[in-house]
Amino acid sequence: MLGLCAVSGALWSEGAGARDSAAIRASGHINIGVEPGLPPLGEYDDHNELVGYDVDIGREVARGMGVEPRFVTLASSGRIPYLMAGKVDIVLGGLTRTPGRAEVIAFSRPLYSEQFAVITPEDRGVTSFSDLESGAHRLVEVRGSTAVAYLQQRVPEAPMLLLESYADAIRALAQGRGDAMVDVIEYVGHYLPSQSQVHWRIIRGFAPPVGDDCIGMPKQDVTLRADVNRILVAMEHEGRLEQIYRRWFDPVATERAP
Numbered sequence: 719m720l721g722l723c724a725v726s727g728a729l730w731s732e733g734a735g736a737r738d739s740a741a742i743r744a745s746g747h748i749n750i751g752v753e754p755g756l757p758p759l760g761e762y763d764d765h766n767e768l769v770g771y772d773v774d775i776g777r778e779v780a781r782g783m784g785v786e787p788r789f790v791t792l793a794s795s796g797r798i799p800y801l802m803a804g805k806v807d808i809v810l811g812g813l814t815r816t817p818g819r820a821e822v823i824a825f826s827r828p829l830y831s832e833q834f835a836v837i838t839p840e841d842r843g844v845t846s847f848s849d850l851e852s853g854a855h856r857l858v859e860v861r862g863s864t865a866v867a868y869l870q871q872r873v874p875e876a877p878m879l880l881l882e883s884y885a886d887a888i889r890a891l892a893q894g895r896g897d898a899m900v901d902v903i904e905y906v907g908h909y910l911p912s913q914s915q916v917h918w919r920i921i922r923g924f925a926p927p928v929g930d931d932c933i934g935m936p937k938q939d940v941t942l943r944a945d946v947n948r949i950l951v952a953m954e955h956e957g958r959l960e961q962i963y964r965r966w967f968d969p970v971a972t973e974r975a976p
Contacts, residue, residue, distance in 0.1 A: 750806060779946055
């Protein structure tokens, strides 16, 4: 994703099309980018309603600004382009703060931190992260995710199949189109039961925390950033931020514990 961000900086340095905080308030609504294929951050429930951690956070931000939330669905690769093109006013979707991204967009204060794991079928012969260094094992990754840049630096010899969603990536692993995936297990773990015929191996502990996940905003709108951070600080002090996190992440953490 860092390469895309560098290009984005040249094309959208002024954040063409982005609405400022005053325009958002005047319109009575805020457009919030979320990824519906990334539970527990975003997904459709049995009633075809959009739910998840990001949806709850987005509603709180809208409420704090006194406007209506309007959710815009997108894929990982569309998070920054949608923001820079003004299709959304803020964006979530597991958006990790990185130096490359910080050159073209602004970030809120952190929502939470995340950590990588290797996800692999047990019969593929991958038992540690170092097994990926030889290039003998093919990786399956989601286009635009932070893991792609990490792997290009750490295991440059490993061939990589890039797909558009986590559901597609897990399906590809189950079908034998690749041997392993590196990403945040709290997200990817939700897709593993869909391929219950596979005996999955989860490998942790090889990397420090990936970084902080934040809300992304246009770089030039200092007022909007201050508004969002004010809302998040209030949520933290009142315990609502932790409440939302526990609602969506704690059941998964318990279920996936090694």
